[in-house]
Amino acid sequence: MAVHTEHHRSHRNGWLRAAVLGANDGIVSTSSLILGVAAASTTQSDIMLAGVAGLVAGAMSMAAGEYVSVSSQSGTEHADLNIERKALAEHYELEQEELAAIYEARGVAPGLARQVAEQLMTNDALGAHARDEIGISDTGQARPLQAALSSAATFITGALMPLLVAWWAPPSLLIPLVALFSLLFLALLGATAAKVGGAPILKATMRVMFWGALAMALTSAIGRVFGVVA
Template sequence: MTSDESTAGPGPGPGEPHHDDLSSRLNWLRAGVLGANDGVVSTAGLVVGVAGASGSAQALLTAGLAGLLAGSLSMAAGEYVSVSTQRDSERAALDLERSELAHTPDAELAELAGLYEQKGLTPELAREVAVQLTARDALAAHAETELGIDPEGLSNPWHAALASFLSFTVGALLPLLAMVLLPASVRLYVTVVSVLLALTLCGWGSARLGRAPARPAVVRNVAGGAIAMAVTYLAGTLLGASS
């Protein structure tokens, strides 16, 4: 064992993710799950509502495709704008931190030491940690401790937009294909069951990847989807009856 290995302390356990890996995974997870849920629920609500008003396969296909394209593009654009705004804010905060480090390094060192004291270190140890981390990478030390930002791991808006677009499209295809391809006598029932199963799987998967309890996520997904389909079907039925 080398001296570096003996003094470095224990690393993450076999199944324990690094913070940066977890943050990156959760960013993708957020965009992907939100897109898939919206794709399944909004398209299912749309085609179920149309089915309540009309049994025309052409009307279902037209409404479903329109909803798929509008929803996927809207999700992608929304994610791009949201993540771009977040990244711009992070870059501005990092620029300000660079300026402060360049012009008032002693004050920034004292500030960093104070932050470590607030975390429970003694003043002497906090000062030593701050000095060593500043010597290694002052910006990274301040960004992580003071701002909660990894300068090397800023979110990519294009990644988030693509993840939302693809996940929404995949989610939307399930209710759309079930409604269009199946016989009229069973398509509504099969669509509802398949959507609820998809939402169950999506809720379970998101909870597992995020290391959160599965039951609340599944219940939220399934309940939200069921309510959306019930409301839109009722609205479609009423509109169809009145026309």
Template sequence: MADTQSAAISTRLNWLRAGVLGANDGIISTAGLVVGVAGATTSRTAILTAGVAGLLAGSLSMAAGEYVSVSSQRDSERAALEVERQELATEPEAELDELTDLLAARGLSRDLAREAAEQLTERDALRAHARVELGIEPDELANPWHAALASLVAFTVGAVLPLLAVVLPGASWRVPVTVVAVLGALTLCGVVSARLGGAPVPRAVWRNVVGGAVAMGVTYAVGHGLGSA
């Protein structure tokens, strides 16, 4: 029960962390795009069109990439489980010895490891080997559709902020308002991601803010240069 609860908590934290990172990507990539276009033109229509196109392209690309990645992971996990199932059917004693060795390597005495391996094997041999040997929870394999949808939503939520910040104000205020809004949002993302990962908050925030500022600075300079030319 404890192992199952721990795995569930770990899974939820991974999903939450992935959501924060997806939103972070949406903020930075969309902000860089719309600020670059705003550097080239004051046309609200052009900026909005570019921002919406970037939002759609980025969110769909993230979703597709996540679907492919998680599908590959799921296929690998299923293949590993099938190999383990066949080995348990053909070499049960060798698998019992292997499970005993793995448990002993985790700090159990040899006798206690053997007893635990026998009890786990009697209860559910495949689940025991999946957890101890492969680090897989058979009933909780990642769903590629869930991963794709989560990435799409997270990226879209992040991208909406810079898009609104750049199109709502007047022409003279668009870039400053967007920069302030984006840096504020990146600060929040840095704090949340650091808390989830147990990392130092200042360092995570600094990386986030500097990366976003550099991205907007570069794209604005390029857009302004091309617009002037």
């Protein structure tokens, strides 16, 4: 007999969010920096230097920020697990009752809830409490180094797109081409993320493009003002 299964997408939320955030930041921050510097009437070599500096600084900032953030989460998880480990060693029966009460609250009959709690704790008491009491699972555990490297890699991927356009574009067309291609990259990123995550494609695409266009417009205006003042 065939087993019916559905294909859910919520398990992708963690890595999808990190990938989209990194690539989006890379595109928006680097294109905005390039446009701001270009609007100040600087040379193409200065624009490229600013873009490369922004790429390196942004990638390191993303990696460091993600590492610190996820390390804090990891520390909290380990502290909670140690508390639970001590509670199991000192009050095993009470912890079993607590787990059964959690299942009862979810709609399981009292007798069956106690059975389930007993069997799960016989197999892996700490794992059962970590998953159902604290909300920590093996797939969802914080991994600081992995998060840092992923964020840096996706940021660099996103930042390279407007940077390569700036390198390829003739000076007279640099600003419109970087702006145009950056918006196209953002549209592609938003559509891809929505497709993978099962969200409405048009809404996600327009949202990403709007904020990207706003950031580029503001930095261009600031660059133009400072270019005139200089």
